Structure formats: C-alpha cells, structure tokens
Amino acid sequence: MRLLRFLMISLFSFFGGIYLLYFCYIYFNQAELVFVNSKLSSDYEFNYQDDFDEVYIESYDGVKLNGLLFKSINSKGLVFFLHGNAGNLSGWGSISKTYTSLGYDVFILDYRGYGKSEGVIENEAQVMNDANLVFKKISKSYQNKKIFITGYSIGTGIATQLAAKNKIDALFLIAPFYNFSEFTKSRVPYFPDSFKKFKFETNKYITTVKAPIYIFHGDKDNIISLENAIRLKQIIKSEDLLFTLVDEDHIGITDNLDFRRELKALLK
Numbered sequence: 001m002r003l004l005r006f007l008m009i010s011l012f013s014f015f016g017g018i019y020l021l022y023f024c025y026i027y028f029n030q031a032e033l034v035f036v037n038s039k040l041s042s043d044y045e046f047n048y049q050d051d052f053d054e055v056y057i058e059s060y061d062g063v064k065l066n067g068l069l070f071k072s073i074n075s076k077g078l079v080f081f082l083h084g085n086a087g088n089l090s091g092w093g094s095i096s097k098t099y100t101s102l103g104y105d106v107f108i109l110d111y112r113g114y115g116k117s118e119g120v121i122e123n124e125a126q127v128m129n130d131a132n133l134v135f136k137k138i139s140k141s142y143q144n145k146k147i148f149i150t151g152y153s154i155g156t157g158i159a160t161q162l163a164a165k166n167k168i169d170a171l172f173l174i175a176p177f178y179n180f181s182e183f184t185k186s187r188v189p190y191f192p193d194s195f196k197k198f199k200f201e202t203n204k205y206i207t208t209v210k211a212p213i214y215i216f217h218g219d220k221d222n223i224i225s226l227e228n229a230i231r232l233k234q235i236i237k238s239e240d241l242l243f244t245l246v247d248e249d250h251i252g253i254t255d256n257l258d259f260r261r262e263l264k265a266l267l268k
Contacts, residue, residue, distance in 0.1 A: 019190070026188050030197045031121045033188075034154070036086045037113040044116060046089065050096050057137055059112070059130050063119035067109040067134065070096035076267075077146030077169070079106040080135055080162075082155030088115030095254045102267045104148070107138045123197040131158050135166065148172060148267075153224065153250065154180075157200025163213075164205040170212045170266070174253050175221055178228040179203045206236055213240040214266060216259055218248030 026033070046054065052070045059065055068089050079099045083092040089110050099106040112119035112130060121127060139147050146169045151159025156176035163171040177183040180200035181193045193199070206213065213236050217229035226244065233242040248256050 023191065023195075026191050027195055031123075034085060034198050035111060035113070035121050037111070037121070038086070038088045038115070039113070040088060040090060040115045042116060044090070046093060048093050048096065050100050052093075052096070055107075055138075057134050059119075059133055061119075063112055063130075064117070065109065065112060065119075065130060065134060066116040067107055067138075068093050068096075069105060069107045069138070070100050071105050072100040072103050074103065075105045075145065076103045077105070077148070078139060078142040079104050079148045079150055080138065081106055081108045082131065082149070082151045082158045082162075083108060083110075084153035084155055090115065098254050098260065098263070099267075102264055104146075104267060105142075109134055124199060127158060127198075128161055131162055132165065135162055139166075150174065151176070152253070154200075157202050160202045160205045160209065161200075163211060164208045168211045170214060171209055172263075173213065173215045173229075173232075174259075175217055175224050175250050176202060176215060176229060176232060177224050178231045183224065183228070203232065203235060206232060209236075213237065214262075215240075215242045216245060216253060216262070217242070218245045218250065218253060218256075220247055221250045223250040 046052070046068060048070070050070045052068050055067045055069055056064045057067065066089065081095070089108060092108055096106050096108070109131065110117040111121060111127065113121050148170050149159045149163050149168050150172040151157070152174040156173045157180055159171060159173065179202060180198060181196055184196065215229050215232060217226050219226050229242055243262050245253065245256050245258055253259055
C-alpha cells in the first residue's frame with residue numbers, strides 16, 4: 001500500500017512538473033509564438049514601384065512604429081491594412097498595387113518589433129492601442145473620402161476591433177478566425193484561456209460593426225479553415241458577404257483572380 005501511494009505521488013509529481021514546465025513555457029513565450037516577427041535594420045531602404053511615403057508614428061508609450069503609405073493617382077480614399085503574423089513590410093508592401101490600381105491609397109503597418117518598428121509585443125491591449133492610435137492619425141487626412149479597414153489572418157482580429165470602434169465605410173477580412181482563443185486550443189492544448197494574452201474575440205466584436213463586412217476565405221486553407229469564415233457569416237448582418245475562393249489556400253489570396261475581381265466591384 002505504501003509502495004502504491006509512493007508510486008502515485010511520484011507519478012503525479014513527475015507529470016505535474018512536466019505540465020508546469022509546459023505551462024510556463026507557453027505563458028512566458030506567448031507573444032513570440034503568436035507574432036513571429038521579422039526585423040529589418042534601421043537603414044533598410046524599401047524598393048517598390050508604387051509611389052509611397054515611409055512613415056514613423058510615435059505610440060502611446062514613446063515607441064516608434066513604422067508603416068508605408070502607398071499613394072494612388074487621384075485617390076478615392078484609404079485602405080488601412082493589417083497584415084499577418086509573419087513577415088514585414090519588405091514583403092507585405094507588395095500587396096499595395098492591388099489597391100492603388102483601384103484608386104485607393106493603402107497604409108500598411110508593421111507591428112511593434114516587426115521590420116523597422118521599435119519595441120516588443122507583450123499583449124493584446126498593447127497591439128490594439130498601437131493600431132487604434134496609428135489608424136486615427138493616418139485616417140485624419142481622409143475625412144472626406146472613403147476609409148476601409150482590411151485585415152489578413154491574425155490582422156483580422158485587430159481589424160475587427162478597430163472597425164467596431166471607428167466609423168468606416170467597410171471592413172474586409174481575409175482568411176479570418178472565428179475566435180483566436182478557440183483557434184489556439186488545438187495548438188496549445190490544456191493551456192487555460194484565462195491565461196492567454198491574445199484572445200482576439202472576433203465573434204464578439206464583429207456583431208457590433210455597423211459598416212458593411214466582406215469576408216474572403218480559401219476553401220483549401222489548412223491554417224485557418226473555411227469553417228471559421230462560415231461561422232462568422234452566420235452571426236453578421238444579413239447583407240454582409242462571404243466569398244469562398246475555390247482551390248485557394250491561406251497564403252497569396254491578394255493574388256487570387258476571383259478575389260481581385262470581387263474587390264474591384266466592391267471598391268468602385
């Protein structure tokens with residue numbers, strides 16, 4: 001009996017210790033696991049054919065955030081673009097032509113710690129404070145023109161919250177998740193939601209967005225499944241639209257011909 005108790009206590013301690021190590025690793029490394037940042041040197045020079053301005057905006061805590069404002073001829077308005085969790089403006093800037101060719105300026109923000117942006121991402125509130133501050137500063141110049149917010153992948157969680165709190169003309173979500181806490185359950189099993197620093201409750205905020213909502217999702221997306229977009233469609237306004245892109249995966253949607261055709265019709 002004593003031996004059995006000893007074995008049980010030993011096993012409990014062993015597996016408890018392993019879980020504690022697992023828990024601590026996930027908890028203290030959440031930002032790095034969610035936001036896979038890629039840095040650029042401060043003297044890096046962007047090289048794009050579109051006319052653009054490189055912009056630095058000081059955030060609420062003094063950290064300088066870097067972004068690129070691509071300009072169209074006779075601009076009809078602004079597309080405020082929030083990119084995915086990997087890469088930086090040295091790659092994401094290539095999507096600008098998709099929007100400038102339709103007559104819209106596009107601003108793309110590198111999150112703190114990405115590209116030439118300073119600082120380190122710590123939690124969701126910090127990310128949202130940065131995005132909201134930058135959005136308000138950039139959109140000031142477009143008060144009499146159309147303003148759209150677009151999010152791609154992880155950027156959809158940020159974009160939806162921004163759209164819920166600001167007056168815009170439309171929200172575009174490309175490959176969105178339904179709820180990030182739910183989405184990460186399979187990635188970090190047995191890690192409590194209450195300890196997650198990034199929840200991005202898109203399903204909560206999207207129901208309060210007054211502007212038209214347009215969702216694009218590939219049916220072959222093996223990172224964020226199409227089911228996420230279908231579930232979002234079920235809770236948004238009846239007039240909001242979901243476009244399913246046939247044979248499209250998670251990466252490269254902005255190059256998809258069906259996406260571009262529908263976007264052109266929506267951004268008339």
